[in-house]
Every structure is written in structure tokens, then in C-alpha cells.
Amino acid sequence: MPVTLFFFIFLFFFHPVVSLSSDGLALLTLKSAVDGDGATAFSDWNENDPTPCHWSGISCANISDDTDPRVVGVGLAAKGLRGYLPSELGNLVYLRRLNLHTNAFHGSIPVQLFNATSLHSIFLHGNNLSGSLSPSVCNLPRLQNLDLSDNSLAGTIPESLGDCSQLQRLILAHNKFSGDIPPTPWPKLKNLVQLDLSANLLQGSIPDQIGELNSLAGTLNLSFNHLSGKIPKSLGKLPVTVSFDLRNNDLSGEIPQTGSFSNQGPTAFLNNAKLCGFPLQKTCTGSAQSEPGKNPGSARQRVNRSKKGLSPGLIILISVADAAGVALIGLVIVYVYWKKKDNSNGCSCSRKRKFGGSGNNERSNLCCFCWSLGCVKGFKSDDSDMEESEKGGGGGEGGGRGEGEGELVAIDKGFSFELDELLRASAYVLGKSGLGIVYKVVLGNGVPVAVRRLGEGGEQRYKEFAAEVQAIGKVKHPNIVKLRAYYWAQDEKLLISDFISNGNLANALRGRNGQPSPNLSWSTRLKIAKGTARGLAYLHECSPRKFVHGDIKPSNILLDTNFQPLISDFGLNRLISITGNNPSTGGFMGGALPYFKSSQTERINNYKAPEAKVPGCRPTQKWDVYSFGVVLLELLTGKSPDSSPGASTSVEVPDLVRWVKKGFEQESPLSEMVDPSLLQEIHAKKEVLAVFHVALSCTEGDPEVRPRMKTVSENLEKIGS
Numbered sequence: 078m079p080v081t082l083f084f085f086i087f088l089f090f091f092h093p094v095v096s097l098s099s100d101g102l103a104l105l106t107l108k109s110a111v112d113g114d115g116a117t118a119f120s121d122w123n124e125n126d127p128t129p130c131h132w133s134g135i136s137c138a139n140i141s142d143d144t145d146p147r148v149v150g151v152g153l154a155a156k157g158l159r160g161y162l163p164s165e166l167g168n169l170v171y172l173r174r175l176n177l178h179t180n181a182f183h184g185s186i187p188v189q190l191f192n193a194t195s196l197h198s199i200f201l202h203g204n205n206l207s208g209s210l211s212p213s214v215c216n217l218p219r220l221q222n223l224d225l226s227d228n229s230l231a232g233t234i235p236e237s238l239g240d241c242s243q244l245q246r247l248i249l250a251h252n253k254f255s256g257d258i259p260p261t262p263w264p265k266l267k268n269l270v271q272l273d274l275s276a277n278l279l280q281g282s283i284p285d286q287i288g289e290l291n292s293l294a295g296t297l298n299l300s301f302n303h304l305s306g307k308i309p310k311s312l313g314k315l316p317v318t319v320s321f322d323l324r325n326n327d328l329s330g331e332i333p334q335t336g337s338f339s340n341q342g343p344t345a346f347l348n349n350a351k352l353c354g355f356p357l358q359k360t361c362t363g364s365a366q367s368e369p370g371k372n373p374g375s376a377r378q379r380v381n382r383s384k385k386g387l388s389p390g391l392i393i394l395i396s397v398a399d400a401a402g403v404a405l406i407g408l409v410i411v412y413v414y415w416k417k418k419d420n421s422n423g424c425s426c427s428r429k430r431k432f433g434g435s436g437n438n439e440r441s442n443l444c445c446f447c448w449s450l451g452c453v454k455g456f457k458s459d460d461s462d463m464e465e466s467e468k469g470g471g472g473g474e475g476g477g478r479g480e481g482e483g484e485l486v487a488i489d490k491g492f493s494f495e496l497d498e499l500l501r502a503s504a505y506v507l508g509k510s511g512l513g514i515v516y517k518v519v520l521g522n523g524v525p526v527a528v529r530r531l532g533e534g535g536e537q538r539y540k541e542f543a544a545e546v547q548a549i550g551k552v553k554h555p556n557i558v559k560l561r562a563y564y565w566a567q568d569e570k571l572l573i574s575d576f577i578s579n580g581n582l583a584n585a586l587r588g589r590n591g592q593p594s595p596n597l598s599w600s601t602r603l604k605i606a607k608g609t610a611r612g613l614a615y616l617h618e619c620s621p622r623k624f625v626h627g628d629i630k631p632s633n634i635l636l637d638t639n640f641q642p643l644i645s646d647f648g649l650n651r652l653i654s655i656t657g658n659n660p661s662t663g664g665f666m667g668g669a670l671p672y673f674k675s676s677q678t679e680r681i682n683n684y685k686a687p688e689a690k691v692p693g694c695r696p697t698q699k700w701d702v703y704s705f706g707v708v709l710l711e712l713l714t715g716k717s718p719d720s721s722p723g724a725s726t727s728v729e730v731p732d733l734v735r736w737v738k739k740g741f742e743q744e745s746p747l748s749e750m751v752d753p754s755l756l757q758e759i760h761a762k763k764e765v766l767a768v769f770h771v772a773l774s775c776t777e778g779d780p781e782v783r784p785r786m787k788t789v790s791e792n793l794e795k796i797g798s
Contacts, residue, residue, distance in 0.1 A: 100148040101129035103168040107151075111160035118156040140171055147171040152743060154200070155179040162206075167192035174744055178224070179203035186225075191216045198222040200742060202248065206230060210249075215240035226250040226273065234258060234274070239265035246271040250298065257281035258304075264289045270770075273298040275322065282306035283328075288314045294792075295774045296782050300324040307331075308352075313338050318792045320784050321345040328352050331361045344781050486543075487562045488550030517576055525576040526561065530569070531652060539565060542655045546572070549648040552620045556612030558635060558645040572652075577645075579638050583631035586711060597754070599761040601640050602712045603797055606768065608642040609634055610790035613705060616647060617698045617786045624648060627696035629704035630684040631711065683718035683733070684708065688780060699780035702789065706775025710737055713769060715752030734776045737769070767796045 097105075101124075108119045122132045129148060130137035136150035148169050159181040166175070167189035175190075178200045185208030186201070197219040209232030210225065220241050231253040238247070239262035247269065255278040263269075263286040270292055279302040287297070288311025297312070297319055304326040312321065313336030321341050329351030332338060343356045353361040507515040507527065516528045542565065550560045564571035579585075582605060585594045616624040626633075626647045635643045686703035688694060707718055710733050718733035740750045748756060751765055771792050777783045784792075 097124055097126060098128050098145065100169055100171075101126065103165045104129050104132070104135065104148065104151070106163040106165040110163045111158050118153055118158060136174075138171075149195075150174040150176070150744075152176040153180070154742070158182065162187055162190065162201075164189035166190050169193050171195050173219075174198045174200075176200045176743065177204070178742075181205055183207065185209075186211065186230075188213050194218060196220060197243070198744065200224050202226040202228070204228055208232075210235055210254075212237040214238070217241070219243055221245045221268075224248040225252065228252055230254065232256075234279075236261045238262040241266070242268070244269055248273045249277065250274065251276040253278055255279065258284055258287075258299075260284035260286045263287050266290065268292055270294045271296075274302070275299060276301040278302065279304060283309055283312070283323075285309045285311040288312045290315060292316075293319050294770065296320045296322050296784075298322040298782070300326070302326055304328060308333060310335060312336075318784070318788055318795075320782070320788065322782060324348050324781075332357065342785060485562065485564045486546075488547065489559070489561045525578070527574050527576045529572040529574070531572065538655050542570070542652065545648065545651055545655065548622050549652075552616065552624070552647075554612055554615045556608045556641070556643055557615065557647070558643045570652075574645075575643075577635040577637055577643055579636040579640065581632050581645075582634040582636060582642065582708070585636060585640075586631060586715065587717065596640065599755050599765070600797075602755075603764065603768070603793075605634070605636070605640060605642045606709055606712055607790070607793045609644060609705065609708070610786065610793050612642070612644040613701055614786040614790040616644070617701070623698075625696045625698050626701050626704075627689075628682075628684075629701050629708060630682065631708060634708070686780065687778060697780065698786065699783050702775050702783045702786055703777075703780070705786070705789065706772045706783075707733060709768060709772035709775065710734065713752065713755075713765060713772065714750055715754065738773065741769070741773070761797075764797045768793070771796075 105122065105124060108122050111119070118133065120133070122129070126132075128137070128145065129135050130146050134151060134153040134156075135148055136152070137146035138149045139145075140147050149171055150173060151166075151169075152174065154176050155178070157180065158177070161184040162177075162182055164187040166172070167187065170193060172193045173195050175193075175196060175198070180203070182201070182204040183206065186206060188211045190196075191211065191213045194217060196217045198221060200222070202224045203226075206225070206228040207230065210230055212235040214220070214223070214235070215237050221243050222245060223241075224246065226248045227250070229252065230249070233256040234249070234254055236259040238244070238259075242265060244266055245268050247266075248271065250273045254274070258274065258279055258281065263284065269290050272287075272290065272293065273296075275298040279299075281304065283299065283304055283306070288309060290297075291314075293315055295318075297315065300322045301324065304323075305328065307330035308323065308328055310333040313333055315337045317337045319337055321337075323346055324344070325348040328346075328349040331354040332346060332352060334355065341356065343358070346352050346357055353359045507517050514530045516530070517525055518528050519525045543563075546560070546563045550563075553559065558574055558577060560572060560574045562573040564573070585597055613626065613629070616626060624647055626644065627650060628646060629644075633644065633646045635645050637643065684704045684707045686700045689696070689700045689703075711717060714733070714737065716733055716736075737750060747762065747765065750769075755761065755765070771789060774784055775789060
């Protein structure tokens, strides 16, 4: 009894005391520095807890076996926090990541913060911070990521940044930094991959030393400042994968033409009134023009000077005479042709049946267009392309064909067969969409082809249709589906292309049960990414019309038996508009697996660039770059950006781009973002990260910042080679 009584007396007079760790006490200063409106973010921050490791936004790790877990991460981004940054945050000596971006913190960045020497990532962008950037920032020996953009920081950029030897990303955009860009830090930053000093008040010239940033990737962004003087030639020594953004400055002189300058488009230099030379339309004059070969426009200028002897009136007279002569010759050819046709034994196609039979049987045979096939004797060859275009004008004012007439025109000389052979072969429906029905047809020699039926309208626009098809047919690349021939009649328009036997990337990634094909190893996915990039770069840079695809997505990337990708469906929207149908998303040119409208058109196309969703905007090549970036992210993550009613959230992410960017900002483990089926390929980790970076550069919100497809392709080719 006395022992029991003593125990209760002890409990009554001596309460056990629970003390919060030093890391927790430092964090409570942040809670007290925030106005009451942000209290909900700290609802579980309790001063009576022994450790802060279970608090919202706090992550901890065991530094050693004999110590308690320590705070290594603070993540309270976009929480609506309004207040100041307390200096006590510098007491978190094991803090690695400070992520407080997109809040309303004001005041200066405390110098004491840089006492937290384990910090390697500071994300404070999107606040109202002011004051200067302290030179003490490089007291952090492990600092890799410093993003202070979208604040009101002022003063000069400290030269001591060169002491941040591990720095990889320096983003100071949209502040009020002024003065010259210091020349000394850049040669020391051997690991810097991103530099963004845009939208500040910087002046003076661009330092030559920036050209020594050999590890730079993505975009060198110095736009929207007051930089002056000539663009240093040393920037040409930067990696060829680097895109420049020097817009809206006061730069002058001729744009250098060496090294990485050759990969830049005109948008990189816009709104610099005193700049001249390629790739701008403004040619240089004076001494710059006198050096032969220096400016791509110099030869053209000399030609123009040699023509000064011709008066404008004489030039107009010669042009009119030439046009009249060509028109007269065309009329003669058309007259002779139709005279000959009237005297020949033609046939009437009044008893025709349409391609695909009644349309009720989706595995029906191809029926003849006419019971009598005398209308079309066979296949025209590529040699008669010009003759074919001229004949198109004889059927009426609009260039249409006569009633019932048809033309089967071969675009590829090495690909020939009779029309009768095509029309009598067995055909099977592959898919239907707003871009037409697609059939698989096996010819008599055993060669399968894909036949797309476009529709029945557009009979008055034959010349326009033929010109578009011929332009598509001239695109020849191993990663682009090849158009072999086309058929034109008043009530039938067909495109005949190669049949690609292994389906498309969408089916390979998702399959019929939502699981990727077991054959989609990392090396295969990388091969698909590289091949698709090569094909798109060819369409953008080397094709006759510098095509814009406008609808890049996995269902339009077909796969052969070796999983080599082939891009399909480019140029079809234009042909559909000529035939009078309404284009929609989806469809095939040469595809192998069904893609029926009933299930697929309900999806929202989240592969499109943000600006592509604005009604009335014309497609651009940067649309394709964005869409390709989303395809890359899908290859990497295994997650689809499509959203549809009843979709499985385990494999679909409606905003895949934002999801991946958030993962990188929060430094989530790679295993949480990458496709689980790739986790066994440990050796590919560096390659996977490299492709992630390429994909993120493609999906930049600002189209001007996105790289060209040529640059994207070159970057991918370097990975794993």
C-alpha cells in the first residue's frame, strides 16, 4: 500500500514533459510569421508534438542510425500563405529542399537562410519578395536549383554566383534586377543547364563568357531587358541543342552565323530594331554586306542590283506576256485532249456501285465503281503528274471531272497494279472516323495496302485536290507512311498507302486491357521516340511544303513489325475540307487495328498545345512540338493524358504535363513517375531522365520557348548512342 500511494503521488506532482525538437521549434517561427489567413496550412502543426515529421508539408529522413529523423524538406507551395520568411529557417541544418513558391511572402530573403548548408533546391518563385540577392547565397555548397522568378527582387546580379559550383538551374526572370550582367561567374558554372534572366532591367552588353556554359541545355533566355551592343560570336560555341531567346532588347549589328546560331529561328531575335542578317528578313548593309558569303542574303542583293537596268513597266509587260503564253498553251492542250476523248469509245458509268458495297457489312468486298471498267484503263505513272493536273481543268470551270469519270493516279513509279485488281480484292474495315473509312486490301501479288475512302464531295475542286495529294506523295521518309496512289471520281475519292502491320502506339501502350505491350522495353520506346522525332523534323524542315501535322498523338504513330514508328494522317484535314466533309480527330492512314468513332471521339484531345485549343487559330509547327512532348511523357510514364467518361484514373492523367512538372518540382522519386514496367531496367535511369528533360522543354507553355523539332531530334539522338 505505501508503494502504490507513492506512485500516485509521483504522477500527481511530476507530469512527464514532451519537448519539441529544435527543427520543430524553427518551423514554428514560419507558422507565426504567416498571417492568419494561411492558418489552415498549419492545422496539424502542434507545438506539443515531439517531432514535426508528421506535419503537413514536412518531410524527414534519418541522417544517421543513432539520431532521430531530421527535417529535410519543406513543401508548402501554392497555399495562399501571406507573411515573411523568418531567419530561423537557417537553423534547419539538414534542410535540402525549400519549396514555398506561388504564395504571397513579402520582405527580403534573410541572409541567415544560407546557414542551412544542406540546401540544394530553393523554390521561392511567384511571391512578392523584394530586396537584393545576397552574395552569401553561395555559402550553400550543394546548391543546384535556385528559382526566384516572379518576385520584386532588385539590385545587381552578384558576381559571387560563380562560387555556386554545383548550380544547375538559375532562374531570376520577372524581377527588377538592373545593371550589367557580370562576366565572371559563367566560366565557373560547369554544371549549369538552365539560365533565365528574362524580364528584368538588365543593360549593357551580353558577356562573351556566357558562351563558355558548355553544359547549357534548353533555352538561354535573356529576353525583355535593355541589353545593347552586338551579339557575341562566342554564343555560337554553346551546344547546338540550346535555343536562344534574345527578344525585346536593344541589340544591334549582324547576327553571327557560326555554330549554334545556325539552329535558331527568327523569333529568337525579334524586336531588336538594330539587328540584321539571317534568320531575320532584314538584310545588313555597308561593310557587312561587302564580305562575300557572310550573309545568306548577300547573293540575292547582288542579283537584285544587276536587275536595276529593267524598268518596272518592262518587267510587268514581260510577266503578262509569259502568263498569256502559258495560258494559251494550256487551252490548246485541253482542247486536243477533250476532242480526242469525245471521239474515243468511252463508257457510261451510270450503273456504278460505290466502294465498300452497301456499307452495312464492315467486312464487305470492294465492289467496282462501274460495271464496265472501260472508263479507266489503268494506272497513270508519276511521269504524267503535270499532264494530269492540266487535264483536271477540262471538266468545267472549277476544274472538276465529268459525270462518272474516274482517275487512278500512281504517285510512286515502282508501285503499279490495275484498277480492276484493286476493286475486286477482298477488303476489311480497319477504322472509321471523320477522316474517312480505312480498309485493308490485299492485292493479287499478296501485297497489302491501306485504302482510305475520303468521301463524295468536292467534284469542282479536282486541281486543288490533285495538287495537295501530289505534295503529300512527295514526302518520302522511313518514319512517315508513304502515299502510293489516289483515285478521283465525282462520287469517290480514295488514297492508297502502305499498310503498316503492327498497329499504332496507342494500342501498344494501352492494349485491350489497359496494359502496355510486353515488347515495349525502354530501348524500344526510345527507338519509337527517336524515329517519330526524325519524321516530324523532316515534315517541318525538309518536306516540299514544310508541313504542319496538327494532330500528333499515339494513334497517328504507326508501328511496323520491328517497332519502327511511321507518322500517319498528315495533310488529311486539308483534303477532307476539299471534299466537303467535316474533319474530326482520330483516323488512320495505313493503320492496322480498329479505331472506331463510337468510343474514341468521346475523348478530349489533351495532346494539343494550349494555344491550339483557341478557336480559329491556324496550326503551327510549335503545336506539333508540344504534342510530341506529351507523347514522350506518355512513353515515359505509361499514363494517358486523355480523359473520357468512366476513365480509369490509374492510367489516365487529364493534365499529364502539369503532373510531371509538379513531380520534378517536388523532387519526387523517379519510381513514382516512370512506367512501372520500366523499373527493372535500372541501367536506363540516366536515359529516362534525359528524355524527361526533352519532353518538358517541348511542353513549355510559351510556344516561342519550345525548341524546333530539328533540335528535339538531335537531342534525342544523343541519348543512349
